[in-house]
Structure formats: C-alpha cells, structure tokens
Amino acid sequence: MGILDDAFxxxxxxxxxxxxSCNNCDIEILDCLTPRHDIERFGMLLTGSIxxxxxxxVTGAVNRQxxxxxxxxxxxxxxxRLVVAIGECALSRGVFIHSYNCPLPLDHVxxxxxxxxxxxxxxxxxxxGLVKLIDQRKAQTGQAKV
Amino acid sequence: MPRTIVPIGPYHPxxxxxxxxxxxxxxxxxxxxDLQIGYNHRGIEKLSERKTYDQVTxxxxxxxxxxxxxxxxxxxQAVEDLISVEAPPRAKFIRTIIAEGERLHSHLLWLGLAGHxxxxxTIFMWAWKLREEIxxxxxxxxxxxxxxxxxxxxxxxxxxxxxxxxxxxxxxxSIIPTLEKLKKAVIDxxxxxxRTKGIxxxxxxxxxxxxxxxxxxRASGVDRDIRKNCPYGAYDQIDWDMIVTQNGDVFDxxxxxxxxxxxxxxxxxxxxxxxxxxxxxxxxKDIPPGEGIGHIxxxxxxxxxxxxxxxxNRPVRHKIRAPTFMNLPTFKETVIGGTISDAAIVLAAIDxxxxxxxxxxxxxxxxxxxxxGEDLIRLSQEKTAQIKTQMGQS
Amino acid sequence: xxxxxxxxxxxxxxxxEILGVFEKSPKRVYIQIQPDAIVRLAQYLFKEIRARxxxxxxxxxxxxxxxxxxxxxxxxxxxxxxxxxxxxxxLEIASLTSVFTAAHWIEREIHELLGINFVGHPxxxxxxxxxDWPEGVHPLRKDYQExxxxxxxxxxx
Numbered sequence: 023m024g025i026l027d028d029a030f031x032x033x034x035x036x037x038x039x040x041x042x043s044c045n046n047c048d049i050e051i052l053d054c055l056t057p058r059h060d061i062e063r064f065g066m067l068l069t070g071s072i073x074x075x076x077x078x079x080v081t082g083a084v085n086r087q088x089x090x091x092x093x094x095x096x097x098x099x100x101x102x103r104l105v106v107a108i109g110e111c112a113l114s115r116g117v118f119i120h121s122y123n124c125p126l127p128l129d130h131v132x133x134x135x136x137x138x139x140x141x142x143x144x145x146x147x148x149x150x151g152l153v154k155l156i157d158q159r160k161a162q163t164g165q166a167k168v
Numbered sequence: 169m170p171r172t173i174v175p176i177g178p179y180h181p182x183x184x185x186x187x188x189x190x191x192x193x194x195x196x197x198x199x200x201x202d203l204q205i206g207y208n209h210r211g212i213e214k215l216s217e218r219k220t221y222d223q224v225t226x227x228x229x230x231x232x233x234x235x236x237x238x239x240x241x242x243x244x245q246a247v248e249d250l251i252s253v254e255a256p257p258r259a260k261f262i263r264t265i266i267a268e269g270e271r272l273h274s275h276l277l278w279l280g281l282a283g284h285x286x287x288x289x290t291i292f293m294w295a296w297k298l299r300e301e302i303x304x305x306x307x308x309x310x311x312x313x314x315x316x317x318x319x320x321x322x323x324x325x326x327x328x329x330x331x332x333x334x335x336x337x338x339x340x341x342s343i344i345p346t347l348e349k350l351k352k353a354v355i356d357x358x359x360x361x362x363r364t365k366g367i368x369x370x371x372x373x374x375x376x377x378x379x380x381x382x383x384x385x386r387a388s389g390v391d392r393d394i395r396k397n398c399p400y401g402a403y404d405q406i407d408w409d410m411i412v413t414q415n416g417d418v419f420d421x422x423x424x425x426x427x428x429x430x431x432x433x434x435x436x437x438x439x440x441x442x443x444x445x446x447x448x449x450x451x452x453k454d455i456p457p458g459e460g461i462g463h464i465x466x467x468x469x470x471x472x473x474x475x476x477x478x479x480x481n482r483p484v485r486h487k488i489r490a491p492t493f494m495n496l497p498t499f500k501e502t503v504i505g506g507t508i509s510d511a512a513i514v515l516a517a518i519d520x521x522x523x524x525x526x527x528x529x530x531x532x533x534x535x536x537x538x539x540x541g542e543d544l545i546r547l548s549q550e551k552t553a554q555i556k557t558q559m560g561q562s
Numbered sequence: 563x564x565x566x567x568x569x570x571x572x573x574x575x576x577x578x579e580i581l582g583v584f585e586k587s588p589k590r591v592y593i594q595i596q597p598d599a600i601v602r603l604a605q606y607l608f609k610e611i612r613a614r615x616x617x618x619x620x621x622x623x624x625x626x627x628x629x630x631x632x633x634x635x636x637x638x639x640x641x642x643x644x645x646x647x648x649x650x651x652x653l654e655i656a657s658l659t660s661v662f663t664a665a666h667w668i669e670r671e672i673h674e675l676l677g678i679n680f681v682g683h684p685x686x687x688x689x690x691x692x693x694d695w696p697e698g699v700h701p702l703r704k705d706y707q708e709x710x711x712x713x714x715x716x717x718x719x
Binding site for chain 2: 586589617636637641643662666675688689690691692701702706
Binding site: 045047048049050052053056057058072082083087088095116117120121123141144 | 178179186206207208209210211212214215218226227230231232233234236277292293296297300313314315
C-alpha cells in the first residue's frame with residue numbers, strides 16, 4: 023500500500039458523463055449530493071473537469087455522436103482511474119438495444135470497473151456501488167475496509 | 169472589436185443532457201449563438217414501431233426521466249383518441265395526481281439548478297431537500313421514485329389505496345410552509361433580482377413566432393395552457409388558475425414556476441379529496457386502423473404525440489414532440505445582445521438546465537490563433553494591473 | 563370563431579386547394595390539401611386564425627410519403643392537421659420557415675430522418691444524426707437496414 027492509493031481512496035472525485043441517457047440516472051446522481059443522501063461524507067465530490075476526476079460515472083445508452091467523445095474524455099483522465107456504469111442503459115442499453123443510433127454497449131468502448139443496475143438505480147444503490155468499489159480497491163492494495 | 173467563439177458543452181458538470189452551444193462574443197456581449205443537438209438521439213420513434221401498444225408506454229417513459237409521466241400521458245391520450253375511448257373517471261383523477269406530482273418535483277428540480285447556476289447553492293440544497301419529500305409521495309402512490317409506470321392505454325395500471333391517502337395529504341400539507349419560505353427567499357432576494365430581472369427577455373411576438381410552449385411562453389404573456397384550453401384528465405373538474413406574467417425575463421419564469429407549484433398542490437389536494445369510485449381501466453380488444461393525436465401540458469410545456477395504426481398490434485408511425493424542441497430555438501432571441509455572464513442563466517431559464525463552468529476554449533473567429541492557458545493568464549494579469557492603476561488614480 | 567364556422571371559411575377560401583376534410587372527433591380535424599398550397603394555408607392559419615404550429619410528422623407509406631402539419635387553435639380546443647402526400651419519385655415541398663420560425667428545426671429533422679427536401683429552407687443541415695452517418699441513409703424509412711457491420715445487437719449472454 024502506497025501513499026498514492028491511500029490518498030486516492032480517501033477522496034474520490036467523480037465526473038459525470040451523460041451519453042444519451044433519459045436524465046433519470048443523472049438526476050439520481052445529483053440527488054446523492056443533496057442533504058438527504060449526502061455522498062460527500064465518503065469524501066466524494068462532483069467535479070467540473072475531467073482532469074480533476076478519479077472516477078468517471080457514465081450513464082446512458084452510448085450514442086454514435088458520443089462514442090469518440092467518451093474515448094477522448096477517458097484518455098484525458100489522470101491515472102489511477104476508475105469507471106462506473108450507472109443504470110441499465112450504460113450496462114446493456116436496456117430498451118434502446120435495437121436503436122439505430124446506439125450501436126455498442128459501453129464496455130466495448132472503454133473498460134468498466136463497476137456496474138450499478140437499475141432504471142434508474144436509487145441513490146442508495148449508487149452509494150452502495152461506490153462503496154463496493156472502494157472496498158474492492160482497498161482489498162487489492164491491502165487496506166482496511168470502509 | 170474582434171469576435172471570439174466560446175463553446176459551451178457538449179459535456180459540462182451538473183446538467184442532464186449533453187448539448188453544444190457555440191456562442192460568438194464581441195467583448196462581453198453575445199452576438200450570435202449556434203446550437204448543435206443530437207448527443208441524446210436514441211431513435212425512439214423508430215423503436216416504437218417494433219413494440220406493441222402496451223410496451224410503447226414503457227419506452228416513451230424513457231424519453232425523459234423528469235417528464236416520465238408526460239410522455240406516457242400524451243401517448244395514451246393519442247391511442248385513446250385513435251380508438252375513440254375514454255378512460256374511466258377514477259383513472260383520469262389518478263393520472264392527474266401523478267402528472268401534478270411530477271410537475272412539483274420537476275419545478276423544484278429546476279429551481280434548485282437555477283439557484284446553482286447563479287452561485288446561490290443554498291437554494292439548490294433547499295429545493296432538492298424539498299423535492300425528496302415529493303418523491304416519497306410518489307413512491308407511496310406508484311411504488312417508484314421516478315419512472316412511475318402508472319399509465320396504460322385505457323386507464324392506469326395501479327390504483328391508489330384508500331389507506332395511503334391521509335399519509336399523502338399530510339406530506340403534501342407539510343410541504344407548503346417550506347415552499348412559502350423558499351418562495352420568499354427567492355422572490356424577495358435582491359441579488360436574485362439583480363441577476364434575473366430584465367435578463368433574457370423573450371417578447372410576446374417572438375414567443376408566438378417560435379411556437380414556444382409552457383412556462384417559457386406564459387412568462388411572455390401568452391395565455392396558453394393545454395390544461396385550460398384543451399382540458400384532458402380531470403383538469404376541467406378541478407378549480408385552479410393559469411399563471412401568466414408579462415415581462416418575459418428570467419425572473420418571470422422563476423415566478424411562474426414557483427406559483428405553479430402552489431397550483432399543483434391545490435390540484436392534488438382536490439383530486440385526492442374527490443377521487444371517484446369505480447374501475448381504473450377499460451377493456452380494449454383491438455386497435456382499429458386510423459390515427460390519433462394526444463397533447464398534454466408537461467412541466468416544460470406542451471408534449472405532443474401522433475400515433476398511426478394499420479390494425480396490427482404495433483404502431484406504424486409514432487411521432488413524439490417534446491416541449492424543449494420548440495423552446496430551445498428561442499435562445500436566438502434571448503441570449504443574443506446579453507452578456508456572456510448572463511448566458512448561463514438565460515440558457516437555463518427555459519428549463520433544459522445548462523451551465524457553463526469549466527471546459528472553455530477561446531478561439532479567434534478566423535480560427536488562426538488559439539489562445540493558450542499562458543496567454544489567458546497574461547491577459548488576466550494585464551487586466552488586474554490596469555484595474556490597479558485605475559483604482560490608484562481615482 | 564366556432565369550429566364549424568372555421569371549417570366553412572376554410573372551405574370557402576381555399577376551394578381548390580382542399581381535397582378533403584375528415585372530422586375524426588370534436589377535437590380533431592384532418593384536412594387533405596394540395597402540396598403546393600401548404601404555404602398559403604399555413605399562413606392563413608397562423609396569421610389570421612392565430613393557430614399555434616405544433617409540429618409536423620412525416621410518415622413513410624407504401625407508395626408515397628405523407629407530411630402532417632399539426633396546428634392547434636387553442637380558443638376552440640381544436641387540432642387541425644394538414645395532410646400532404648408526396649410521390650416517392652419527387653420528395654419536395656416548400657419550406658414553412660418564411661411563415662414562422664418554429665418550422666426551422668422540424669424541417670431539418672424530417673429532412674435527415676426521412677429524406678424529404680424542403681425548398682427555401684435557409685439551413686437544411688443535419689440536426690440529430692452524427693457527422694459520420696452515411697449520406698442517403700434515412701433511418702425512419704420503412705426500408706431502413708442496419709448499415710453498420712460493427713454494431714452489436716445482442717446482450718452478450
């Protein structure tokens with residue numbers, strides 16, 4: 023366990039990327055920030071720039087216009103980096119699987135670390151998913167769990 | 169004066185959909201705006217053609233997560249118009265309750281985001297905290313926080329249980345004092361007045377010409393509300409007022425949305441008190457060939473669906489028009505002529521919720537010189553030095 | 563103006579342009595018109611009846627394309643749909659952008675999704691589809707086929 027991993031997991035900054043979603047997952051992500059759920063107690067902060075982010079939260083059924091932009095944003099992320107797919111659309115495209123404008127699922131575009139299912143997932147599910155991500159990472163680097 | 173282009177988007181934090189605005193500015197003033205959309209295009213109209221009539225209600229629910237009642241509502245109205253049936257009275261009341269609950273949470277969501285864009289985060293936290301209460305109400309009524317899955321052609325899927333009604337009424341009642349407080353905090357705030365009054369004015373003529381709908385049009389004095397003019401659901405049996413203001417600026421759009429929330433509470437209370445007994449859906453055997461139109465008032469304006477059938481169990485054509493499709497082009501009227509610092513709130517005022525935060529690149533109109541970060545730092549240092557000398561002189 | 567008066571006036575003012583009127587229900591009327599009369603009728607409805615332009619829907623039929631222009635007259639709670647049929651050999655109609663600004667985006671959308679040409683539109687560019695979408699492929703047509711060999715359409719299980 024290095025100081026980098028320690029610092030990394032103490033304060034995960036997240037960047038939110040909508041790739042043709044229906045807003046519901048995006049609103050639930052925002053909901054995590056508000057007083058009732060308050061995700062900031064885990065040291066997470068929604069950041070405005072991909073260059074400050076540790077985690078990329080992706081929602082939506084990856085549409086053609088977004089594919090090159092997702093790749094570009096992923097390349098711009100500083101390492102170590104994590105990707106979380108939120109909602110059924112980002113997992114498998116849900117009802118949009120036969121849409122002419124959504125040719126690929128997200129994990130064929132960029133590698134994904136955690137999948138959070140639901141349409142939309144509740145804020146509690148999003149928080150649980152992110153905590154699992156931290157625990158998994160800590161287990162890999164030999165730190166105590168949350 | 170040299171013209172520069174300021175791109176906003178397609179990805180910026182705290183917004184729902186990716187969308188790309190290209191602002192051309194002269195100094196501080198915006199002189200042109202170009203919009204590029206299509207980052208959210210999922211081809212739902214085509215998808216609809218391969219689903220059965222009952223499945224389409226669930227697909228159109230995913231057109232927009234915030235309007236997840238409006239689209240199924242308009243779609244079921246269209247199919248009912250096609251078959252010439254009407255939903256039973258109890259179903260109409262339940263539909264109205266769900267639609268107004270959605271309007272409440274959607275307007276609170278917008279109010280919070282608008283506060284956030286202005287740098288007034290207190291409003292953001294207050295409004296979203298209040299919104300959670302309404303989502304609780306929706307969870308009691310429908311079983312879901314969003315995507316209520318209540319609508320079906322000819323009625324609703326789920327009844328409202330009698331034992332839930334007192335609980336819901338109590339929750340709705342408890343929202344009112346907080347909403348009053350929020351209203352005072354917003355409408356009487358001098359900073360908000362300074363930031364929103366007289367900004368981004370959409371004239372009445374322009375609103376009609378652009379075909380603007382919903383609060384965007386009503387803020388400009390266009391007294392059109394589908395709920396009043398073309399009543400559907402239970403709106404013609406309920407006592408409520410249409411809110412219209414005259415100035416067309418951002419402040420008026422805030423006022424309209426806040427006052428509409430009180431009307432929504434009024435409608436929900438009346439509907440729950442007068443909920444008629446009876447069945448919640450009617451039997452529909454088959455869908456004849458023909459065409460139907462349904463339009464309803466979504467939180468953002470009129471939502472329009474057109475369905476054509478050829479007698480099979482799938483629609484041949486299903487046209488969906490969301491309210492923002494008509495409201496977005498009005499940016500050409502409202503943003504041009506204002507300053508770049510006002511652009512964020514003006515773009516947000518029609519409720520697609522956009523802000524410009526990070527991710528800015530300044531480029532010369534001719535596209536020859538790209539200003540690097542160092543250039544920008546140098547410019548800002550020059551400007552600070554200039555201000556310092558001015559202050560020293562004065 | 564009442565509904566019957568309105569329809570009567572329309573019939574009297576445009577006797578040659580209107581091919582048929584179908585009164586579906588008290589709130590919905592469909593009017594079949596000549597394609598070259600669309601600008602005049604739209605102008606009359608928008609300027610004099612003060613109707614609001616809702617939207618236009620393009621429909622791909624077996625032998626011809628149809629465009630329905632939906633107008634709402636809010637004072638009498640009536641939706642008027644002007645129906646235009648275009649032969650598949652000549653998909654062209656005059657643009658309504660000169661009458662109201664509201665037509666700009668929807669005409670761009672129909673142009674790219676169905677391939678109908680709007681004559682006189684100032685900026686008939688793509689609205690929704692990405693830049694790398696092939697020219698001449700219109701997804702809302704009935705004969706649309708998957709063109710992308712890389713697309714994955716199963717859930718991988």
